[in-house]
Amino acid sequence: MRIIRMDEKTKKNLLDDLLKRSPNNYDSYTASVNEIINTVKNKGNQAVFEYTKQFDKAEISEENIKVTNVEIEEAYRLVDQSLIDVMRKALLNIKSYHEKQRQYSWFDSTPNGTILGQKVTPLEKVGVYVPGGKAVYPSSVLMNIIPAKVAGVSKIVMTTPPDKDGKVNPNTLVAAKEAGADEIYKVGGAQAIAALAFGTESIPKVDKIVGPGNIYVALAKKSVYGYVNIDSIAGPSEILVIADETANPRFVAADLLSQAEHDELASAILVTTSEELAEKVSREVEQFVSNLSRKEILEKSLENYGYILLVKELEEAISVANEIASEHLEIVTKDPFTVMTKIKNAGAIFIGEYSSEPLGDYFAGPNHVLPTNGTAKFFSPLGVDDFIKKSSIISYSREALEPIHKDIIQFAEAEQLTAHANSIKVRFE
């Protein structure tokens, strides 16, 4: 792995480079995505079936678009019982963490008859997109569905592309059933997003669509934003490790690779104050790569977006981490909790040498759907917050309104909104 001494120019080039991976840069696909969306919006099921035939080579109809209980039972027979047991253990941890994220309605009152508050209501219907193809991640199914379930969503509608025989991967189905999906439809791509946003004869319109997907799915989600809500738009995976001379180079190297293996755009960055650690990690990485099954992807993603950055001070490492705003951040230093207090931007923060990133991907409980590509500056991990919304509550008595009514009238009149002023006036005629 390349080792670079950090300076301002390196930092700027690196930041520019990482941002190139943004799914926002693929505007050239927008026209075809919008065509798919409009066709599904206008023609419903018929368009969904045609696109599924075109893109997934599968014959889907009204009769088989919805996954049946029989298909789910079959999936349970195909999945190793010990994997189901692991999923169930993970599910309990994920549920337990997300239950702590619950928000409650509240109000505040004063004795003259004012009540102000905030009412929390779960979304009614949510769509969860699950990618198909080679990379099947039942852990993502759990991570997308469980927070919706904990929030109290009434109907969770999952869509996932079928293979050419019209089947869905059994691991996906088992994870969906365990997590609590209410309905599962065999449709993928932009056509699935359009179906969820506008509804078809078979697929219900939902209030919000979550879940990762390829560039078509990402652009389709952005396009329907406003008609429905969406989660943040996912980019390639990332890990940034802040480490000093106390870190175990073998652990750091293995963790860098755990994200680099996702795809060729994935980024793995170590920022360290220790030249010795830098060199050891670089060597460990080379050794691991040649023995790992995803060697080719690893080599490419390390070449593209893998860096070991040498800095003089820990403060500089923290500053780089805040600027990159990595999806995953590991802190492996002498005093990691103090470093954590200085982190402003990161999706998930892993503290200490046993908090390996895959622990968070699969098991600890916090969500693994995290803001990527610098968006941790303004987006949060997927969570219960994504599946609730709030309404303000305002109740005033006559006694409470009377002393302030002239202020309101004055403010409204200053904005030339005379009917606003009138509605207060009529109450004190």
Added chain:
Amino acid sequence: MRIIRMDEKTKKNLLDDLLKRSPNNYDSYTASVNEIINTVKNKGNQAVFEYTKQFDKAEISEENIKVTNVEIEEAYRLVDQSLIDVMRKALLNIKSYHEKQRQYSWFDSTPNGTILGQKVTPLEKVGVYVPGGKAVYPSSVLMNIIPAKVAGVSKIVMTTPPDKDGKVNPNTLVAAKEAGADEIYKVGGAQAIAALAFGTESIPKVDKIVGPGNIYVALAKKSVYGYVNIDSIAGPSEILVIADETANPRFVAADLLSQAEHDELASAILVTTSEELAEKVSREVEQFVSNLSRKEILEKSLENYGYILLVKELEEAISVANEIASEHLEIVTKDPFTVMTKIKNAGAIFIGEYSSEPLGDYFAGPNHVLPTNGTAKFFSPLGVDDFIKKSSIISYSREALEPIHKDIIQFAEAEQLTAHANSIKVRFE
């Protein structure tokens, strides 16, 4: 005002009709908005100055784009002191309400060395867009800036279009200063949104852009979503009143008009179980309209989107309200708090006959930036939540990781992510 007996057909037509007002339907402007965005992204200040000359007829340069302290002092001299006093009273209420929305970092630990938590961090830089032109709303300036300030945002950058003399409305400037804007720039339209999203030589890039605007501003915000975060896309204003025979028809009529006066697309709907109330409200509306200054707008918006809907049961009124998901909902019935418990979708809920909608617009404290056009099904009022983001915290000891490490390895291997599995393995070699 027209009175219609509610049936399924009426409901469907009404819902379709209301949705036509969505800013999402104006895709025809997208190309010109994207051109403005790209030009500002590539040419920075120069493009900003040229567009400001083209659209606002104002000569803006590096020297005068930023509002100076002298200009703010001048604004204070131009604004009536009693209006400033009213603004300050409103500001205290808005601040007090939003302080109750604060969220705190939390963690949970177990004695074997696991710490899981969620760290809350304010966004660093936020852009607030404030429209110019005829409709100047200092109350909106307060409502957009105060929650950011309460959240702890370090830098609040406001932009607003100048008039042709290069000046900004003094009410806007005073409200901005009172609320705590850090920097104010004289630029409006899609060019302002682009400048905030990508930065120029004069205007800093921000993490999130909030604030209402015309269709160009709305589409520009949607277009830059992902590069930065945005608030929800605002549509025309709405009020829905649920009332029974106990309601005061004069109050109800005045409140319907308070929203109908905003613009010709605004919607004002009464849903009532009482035919007598329906007729009385209709008469009161006619009387008020002829005496109000915004008569022409009122007549058009009532003709377009004003309805009195007669229903048989209160439950039916509640169901209609939930389907329309109105920005503002007033409940004026015998037992309004019980009705409130059944409301799923509304931006703000006003309870009882003295809780007139403009009380919420100006004074009570909850935000008046609310989801419109059915989006209350999935969006929330603007609030402190919009100006914070979260990072997950994961810390495991060796003792905590050891008993579950084989589960994680199995799950990772089931997903064929062998480098993920490896990172756990190396810790127990």
